[in-house]
Amino acid sequence: MASLTARWHRSIHEIPQSQWERLLADEESPFYRWNWLAALESSGSVAPDQGWQPLHLSLWRDEDRLIAVAPLYLKGHSYGEFIFDQSFARLAGDLGLRYYPKLIGMSPVSPVQGYRFHVHPDEDGQELTAMMLRLIDDFAARNNILSCNFLYVDPEWQRLAEAAGCAGWVNHQSLWSADDQRDFSDYLAGFNANQRRNIKRERKAVSKAGLQVTPLTGQTLTPELLARMHSFYEQHCARWGPWGSKYLQASFFDQLVDPDLARHVVLFSAHRGDPAQPVAMSLCVQDDSHLWGRYWGSDEEIDCLHFEVCYYAPIEWALHQGLKSFDPGAGGSHKRRRGFVAQPRTSLHRWYDQRMDGLIRSWLPRANALMEDEIEAINAELPFREQPPELMV
Incomplete structure (x- = not known):
């Protein structure tokens, strides 16, 4: 690993589009394509004066070959995320901690599942995920940042990030499936x-x-x-x-x-x-x-x-x-009556204060169990046709 170089980028335009796209699978969500994220930046929709400072982390082999990238943003607020973390912010205040700025991994203002570190298929995804998380931890420590949060994560990548110490928080969204x-x-x-x-x-x-x-x-x-x-x-x-x-x-x-x-x-x-x-x-x-x-x-x-x-x-x-599916966007109980089923969505978190980390991690198992119960209750009320009972023969 001695030949690897890590870099932080204040704009996606500092990373060549061809190198970024080389890491993405053909089926990758449009919301993580270089040109989508670049359009958000170049239009001024995602910019420091909007509370979104791009801060992408990249890993390069032999200085000039991109092998991994983590799309990241330094946030001065919680708008445009659709994961409501006000309780975390209040806890930080009670502990005398500064909640903002915070690091966020997501496609800005798009609550769509699929966030991950993009790693070249020839590389070890688990090893590079762990390495990049350590780099993020070091950056947060140097800059007095309280937390790093990955929202709407890809379930496959979730396993790698949780193995490297991220804590999972379950919420839900609506989804229609064909x-x-x-x-x-x-x-x-x-x-x-x-x-x-x-x-x-x-x-x-x-x-x-x-x-x-x-x-x-x-x-x-x-x-x-x-x-x-x-x-x-x-x-x-x-x-x-x-x-x-x-x-x-x-x-x-x-x-x-x-x-x-x-x-x-x-x-x-x-x-x-x-x-x-x-x-x-x-x-x-x-x-x-x-x-x-x-x-x-x-x-x-x-x-x-x-x-x-x-x-x-x-x-x-x-x-x-x-x-195969249609995700109608965040919010709206009226979606349920039109065939959109509640689905669990996991966000992953790292807190860099031991007190806050301990309190939230002890709360998460109970909170996640309650959310699973809520998802089950929501879906039990959907106006679907009742299936006939199975007959015992």
């Missing part, structure tokens, strides 16, 4: 009769308003449409005032016309005529297997339009494309 569904009729058939009627009524309310929804991909994604999507996003965030969670700048949406980014973007346009003249629109992100719901907005208050543009139309499109 399973053996082939079309929207199959999707509807999974619900009980009452919920099937509700979904049909909600979709009919949109059509009665004279609207249809068209998915837009590829070359149909014009700069004008993406600027319109930013306007919807900005407008929707403004409705919630200080709780609006407006994180993305207009120039981020402008960059989505780049072919490398556009191939992952799907816009669902609700319109009365030309799909390029939407009344409402949602933005989703896709790869070859999965769909993620991100943002939406509307010029008109139309009954059930949100459900159509953000849930039903994307599910119908995902089924048509043969995708």
Whole structure:
């Protein structure tokens, strides 16, 4: 290991795109691709003045060959993470400790599962994970940082990080899975009769308003449409005032016309005529297997339009494309009634004060058990069709 060099980077642009991409598998989430993270930085959406200081850790062999990278950010707040750590912040205050800044590993403002250290397939992932965690620990000690937190982690990488001393905290998110569904009729058939009627009524309310929804991909994604999507996003965030969670700048949406980014973007346009003249629109992100719901907005208050543009139309499109799952985004108990099942999501943590570390680690087993009970209770209330009892023969 003597030939390895570790470097800290204040921008992803300090790491060549070709070297970064060489570490990622073909099926890697779009949210961890170099161009996605670079667009967040270059647009000013992720920047020190927004409370997100990029601080990526890299390992190089023979000075010039990247073999591992940890996407990291130094955070001055907890916004845009969707893992609510206020109880940790309060505990730090009670102990007389400074909670911020903290180190975060995630794709900024995107609560999507898949965080990991990206390691070249020819290298020892377990060994390099442990080494990089030690480097992070040393950096935190030198800079008086209280914690390092990896959110929405890849379950495979979780095993390596926990073996190296990270503590796991379980939360949950909603996920729709296609399973053996082939079309929207199959999707509807999974619900009980009452919920099937509700979904049909909600979709009919949109059509009665004279609207249809068209998915837009590829070359149909014009700069004008993406600027319109930013306007919807900005407008929707403004409705919630200080709780609006407006994180993305207009120039981020402008960059989505780049072919490398556009191939992952799907816009669902609700319109009365030309799909390029939407009344409402949602933005989703896709790869070859999965769909993620991100943002939406509307010029008109139309009954059930949100459900159509953000849930039903994307599910119908995902089924048509043969995708395996749809993650609709954070929050919203209304997602459950539309077939989104609660799934456990683990974040991993390292605390650098012995008192705080001991208190939280002693609390986590009970907290995680309660969360597992909550997930089971949530899913027991989903309006799915009851399966007939198995007969004993």
